[in-house]
Amino acid sequence: MKAASAAKDKIVEWANDPEVQKAAYKYAGVAADYAWQSVSQAAEALIPPQEPDTFGRQSGRREKGCSEP
Secondary structure, three states: HHHHHHHHHHHHHHHHHHHHHHHHHHHHHHHHHHHHHHHHHHHHHHOOOOEOOOOOOEEEOOOOOOOOO
16 A cells, blocks of 8 residues: 555656646647547548539539539
């Protein structure tokens, strides 16, 4: 039980260190960037690009069976 208590105390001390917090914030941002890139790549792979309609707008209505408003 002493080892667990000592480990907990060290972790609390480490987590409250401003330098460690700064590094953790930086790495969390890097992880978020990678996650966003993965989501963007997946969306590009799953959602086909839309072609502009006759007015130059991006529209998904020109698919089969869809009528213009």
